[in-house]
Amino acid sequence: MAIIANQNSILSLKDVRIQDPFWSDYIRLVREVVVPYQWDALNDRIPGAEPSRAIRNLQIAAGEEEGEFYGMVFQDSDVAKWLEAVGYLLECEQDPELERVADTLIDLIAKAQRDDGYLNTYFMLKEPGNEWTNLSECHELYTAGHLIEGAVAYYQATGKRTILEVACRFADYIDTVFGPEPNKLQGYDGHQEIELALVKLYHATGNERYLRLSRFFLDERGKEPHFYDEEYERRGRTNHWGSDFMIKKRTYSQAHAPIREQESAEGHAVRLVYMCSAMADVAVETEDAGLLEACRKLWNNIVTRRMYITGGIGSMAQEESFTLDYDLPNDTAYAETCASIGLIFFAHRMLKAEPDSKYADVMERALYNTVLGGMSKDGRHFFYVNPLEVWPDACGKNHVYDHVKTVRQGWFGCACCPPNVARLLASLGQYIYTVKERTIYTHLYVGGEADIQIGSQKLHLKQQSELPWEGRVMFEIHPETDMDCTLALRIPDWSETAILLVNDERYSPEMANGYAFIRRTWKPGDRVELVLPMNVLRMKGHPLLRDTVGKVALQRGPLVYCLEEADNGKNLHRLFLPANSQPQTSFEPDTLGGVQVIQIEAERLSTDEWGEELYRRNTDKIYGPALATFIPYYAWANRGEGEMTVWVKERP
């Protein structure tokens, strides 16, 4: 069993400033559109939208307003996720007005907090006295976890301690309620989140109590006799959601076995990846090789059995859930945006534990395809569900597609994904590099500048990236003085070859775990150029994947492509790609805001001469020539409603 090496560190957003022709626009959208819009939403100022009342709930709890709680049991978490995104934005760039608004909110949150540290407006206003009686269903620790994540982000951005202290008081109180001691509850939340949040609080404060509590929650999960049953009996067998499903179906919340014994990714996909993220965190912090091995087992199950080529996870709408190995239907997929974000969290933690490009490859795949596809170019429309094949005519008529939307929806169609996209994009700078001793790992090729401390010296790193359209990345290295250290550049799984130039001369790097290592004494102004040829890749699925057999998907660089009706007409199922047809790519500045388009000779199954019969015997089908046009998957559904497919049948 591998042991855990000294951990990698993540750079703070203060030290990484993204300036990238592709990504800066998205981050600007988060700052200028998503976060202001969400603030209005939390304050019930969006005309025509269902009210959130999340701020009002806090005002009532703080004694500033009269009234009743409104919303879901986890309504508070919307406020916390907003605060977290604001923290990241402020860490990247000062914004006094935004900070002023956030400070006002923080004062309100602090005022709403109970003297003992408890803070959850649902239980305080609606079920006082019932705190901690229904963890399996009521997201009480989940909501606490988001508060902690928001607090840590805001504290790290501003240095202001008010909200951090609110979080610590709450966490300290939780630590008096839960724990191995006989007078405490041996329980855990139905929706994982507190576990990873407590590790962040540990990092922010250095207080090991929070790390211990996180580990406790992880290790309690799935033990017998079962906590869900015990609390169910104690509260007189009541349930919150109208059925005992969340209590009895243990796989749904990964509570069917102790986490170290779980062999496969089961249940609600978001919960699973949030849990795995915390497992990886705790494994690293406590040097728990067994726990890291459990992470690897679940990681491998996801990426070798249960992940769409787009980095989507969750094969069915019911229970928003994993199903079984090699079950990845393209049309009834769930592939929730939040689940791919959680997969990125998990990958990022694994990179901290053991830098290996296999984690970064999946992180990149999920980011450029499912997550990016989850948001429209205007920042106002979102997908919750990200299918790989859509037939709009059947949506609304065949109810197996009832969860599928054919165009991105306004905010309130899917309230959990937009803030998750916002906090991920606002913190994207954290995902680009990790530093381990004297090695700087570059996991993502996103342009910008970074200030990196190596030992006692500082190094300024400038990255220019042409991704995702061309595979050319340039680095300028500016150490304070000449400096010995290593630049480790990820060679992506999509690059068939890689050319490396150091100061314009070919460089043959040492390769390990998917990274090219450039060890040298760096001088100010040194330049590194990485050229990753971006050929169009014909991707095939594993032979046990029923839904890709006989089909091919095109990928170029990190981008998975798709066919859309807007370019190819209706009935995309009639298009076949000959195995030997050669793709042509061209950058089309006027298409979808500027994308590389792939065109390829194809064959279209003809309906001529078929007639009216539904079935015919011993008939050879007739194919006619066609030109298939592929666009990046992330950009689909931006030209009205139409058919889309990622996987296309191949003809030998």
Place this chain on the structure above:
Amino acid sequence: MAIIANQNSILSLKDVRIQDPFWSDYIRLVREVVVPYQWDALNDRIPGAEPSRAIRNLQIAAGEEEGEFYGMVFQDSDVAKWLEAVGYLLECEQDPELERVADTLIDLIAKAQRDDGYLNTYFMLKEPGNEWTNLSECHELYTAGHLIEGAVAYYQATGKRTILEVACRFADYIDTVFGPEPNKLQGYDGHQEIELALVKLYHATGNERYLRLSRFFLDERGKEPHFYDEEYERRGRTNHWGSDFMIKKRTYSQAHAPIREQESAEGHAVRLVYMCSAMADVAVETEDAGLLEACRKLWNNIVTRRMYITGGIGSMAQEESFTLDYDLPNDTAYAETCASIGLIFFAHRMLKAEPDSKYADVMERALYNTVLGGMSKDGRHFFYVNPLEVWPDACGKNHVYDHVKTVRQGWFGCACCPPNVARLLASLGQYIYTVKERTIYTHLYVGGEADIQIGSQKLHLKQQSELPWEGRVMFEIHPETDMDCTLALRIPDWSETAILLVNDERYSPEMANGYAFIRRTWKPGDRVELVLPMNVLRMKGHPLLRDTVGKVALQRGPLVYCLEEADNGKNLHRLFLPANSQPQTSFEPDTLGGVQVIQIEAERLSTDEWGEELYRRNTDKIYGPALATFIPYYAWANRGEGEMTVWVKERP
């Protein structure tokens, strides 16, 4: 527009005695197993099964027992369907003990009937006073329709009038409640059935009042202002099933437009085909060419856009319903056994209206595949849902398959299909021939004897059929004396050629509408032999069918074939049929009770050398040789749980 020719007549079961090596066994099962078992079920004598209480409800209504109504609003219909099957069995063959039991039941039904003729134990016992207030949801006329069908069948078998008079009294009463007159209800039932039943009552009694009432119900359907809304308002907006779905979703019960304006088969599949059966009946009886044209329109939509190759209809579980043109998913199919039985009813009526082999072809397809597949060889296990592709590992894990059973279930798993299969098989003799003037049409090749009246003369016809295993059918014709008449033999859509011998000499028949006409002066002992070569047909789906593109299904004679895991191992999706591979057939007496098996050289996608990756780039897949073994679809799932597929990918 075609006008309606003089109608064909159907032979009674007294005149058609089936003696067939294939079918007699099934009919014997109905007599010896299904009907006795169902009688025990109706009397709550099946240990461990959920009680039916259907007989008890009648006993309470008759004042013989005390107690409360139990069951569904249409619980009475289970009794009526049993009586209908009994009627057919008695018409085929005397059975004094069965007749005695039925007479006792009939006395009970008569005693339960209200003085005004009304008879429905749900409303009489549970909602007295609410009769006719919720037609859209409560199956009140549907239940009446089944009582009438049962009554007519029993009367025709025995000549006993008690139950016929019960039915007439009820129908007469209904006629005082519904009708165009201002003092009557202008309404109709949410579940069609009364319409076709009233035509049968008209045939049994000659009373045109029933035909008029049937036509009234048909013509009221879908008119605006809408009857469902009117009665909904009148009863104070209550609903029976917990939502207003059945009231508001008009397509569900084909009440979205007047029936003559309906362009496509929408909604609940069983309701649609029951409605169409009545439409065809009324069109014939009233010589309504417009109504017949409406039948043709719906027929064409079903068979050219919305029917599985197995004769299954209904593409989704939700609402047990049609979806849209060319949407025929193999794995999430509904294809209810009852719906294919209803399709046979519809086809049979269309044959009466206009003999055309296209109707009989579909009738045969539904009968030999979906209906036969719906019942196990032991007569005790049934499929309600008949998918064309099953992956048992995914059932229970991916909830899109929650409606799919991988093995046939005991009776109570699907209470509506077993009695429907019973009444169809018990009356199969009605479906073989129709007679129009001096032409005897043979629609199905089922062995047995028939006595046929042509003008003033009688003709005895003996059929010997080797179907479905070999395409050889022999007729012996025994007219009382030499007789001029025409034998019209259907040339099935699956036969590429047909050879006809009359008294051992080749005969070149006139062909029309898919029938071979043999006109001659028949002498006692004349023989006709029809040879239909049964080559294995490689069937293809229409290019607009997404779920069959690139695939082939094998058919031999009327039987559609499938691959099963028992013969071919797991992961059937890995099997490909080369376009040029030649099938071999052999009759295997020890397989599945004796079936023709098809074997064919295939290629199996290899998992060797693939490794663990879920997706790979620019990889050619490797195929290995395999021998694929196909069995008739109707016989699937008789060797334990396993994968099955009808459609198999083809390699050019």
